[in-house]
Amino acid sequence: MSPDEMDPAEQRRPIVDRRRVLRLIMSGATVGTAAMLGLPVAGYLSALEEVKGTREVDFDSAELGPWDAKLVILRGRPVSVVRTDDGYSAVSAVCTHLGCIVKWKKGRRQFFCPCHGGRFDVHGRVLGGPARRPLDPVEVEASAEKVVVREV
């Protein structure tokens, strides 16, 4: 619509009037206040507890007989160490399905998850059940007297 076609009363109205400016300022202030309050609240809610604990554990090699398993705790997480025919295998004992702790079944030489029936071999490879990833490997070093397990 050209200025000539506009109603005289319309022509007198400024393009940016006071009401609009005030509305913009109020909206900006509201958004700014929400951000000022929201950021500290978001920071507060997202503060996470750090995992504490040792990154290396050792024990006497005599504690484990052939195909026996021992549970050690590395940085708050259980690790299962099994003595095999040709050395030691250490894997995270946390099932990769939904986080339950797997148990070593010496007779079957398998790890078994009591929650949903997952099965893993001595090296953590999936043998059956709903888990899709193998158990996380853990570094293990063995000498005649000592077995050392450390976080990768």
Next chain:
Amino acid sequence: MSEKSRRSSDAVHHSEARDGLRALLGRRLRHHVLPASANHVFSLGGVAAFLFVVQLVTGAMLLLHYTADPEQAFDSVRRIMREVPYGWLIRLVHVYGAHLMVIAVLIHFFHVALRGSYKQPRELTWMVGCLLFALTLGAALSGYILPWTQISFWATTTVTASLESVPFVGRELMSLARGGELVGAATFRRAFAAHVTLIPLAMLVLIALHLALIQRNGLSAAPRRGHTTGGDEALVPLYPNFVIKYAILITSSLIVLFMLVFFAPGTFATPESLVPADPFNTPAQIRPEWYFLWVNELAILLPARVAYAPQIAVLGLLFVLPFLDRSAQRHPLDRPWVMGGLILVALALISLTLMGLLT
């Protein structure tokens, strides 16, 4: 009139002139009308609300003796059960009140869906009801974390672990829910905050909204085959007709509750709910409470990445049901697809729960 009764009558008039409560209640109870076909099953929503009040009261009482710390929570619950006078009564009413509330909400949910009472103009009432259903399950889950038993710990572990399967933000979501990488004291504190304040507050607001919407839109009349409305059904006042039905069902639910408390207190208890949490030992054959057995069975059958996808999809579809089923027909036989879907959902829930109980 005796002096005493004259004084109490004056006191009533005195307060009525200031708050108008009697007139308000009179209007609400006597003038509010409902379809005559509204039977006892309609009261189940009210029973759920009543049980919510029971949970609030018993929960507040338990807080007086409960210690909100993972190292001491289990012992404090044991102390409530064995040493605090009638602590066992308060705690068992709280526990079985929760079970009955889940049952009441479930039946109410299916009853409303069957009657097609989610249709216009009650879409918002339905959606608020779905949120209340989700919050009821959330309250139940966060509640049984608090005794910090084996079932508390491992239910928390598996439920929070499943969040990792959410694309892109899974790991962050899991850490946020746990308060850290591992389930521990931070997780416990979050469950406590959720169970004691966040969820009850949200439920109070939503219950008020739900009731306000019901008040505004009224109860739906009985659906009639081939008709879009209930037709010319007789209306009856809330008081005394419907109030009596509410009272009967609430009394019945209290009878069931106290029968469980006094005669079968171990009905829903599992061995893992009587042993303190051990973060390095998952008990053999651990199972969640009966209302989450179906979730557990799906987690056994499906890979972790999609373990919770079916229930999220179904709950999402149910939430938007009023917008999917837009036909004006309300009779079950006039809505074959919706009825088929609901029956499938009900059968799946029942079968998965039975599988969890029997295997």
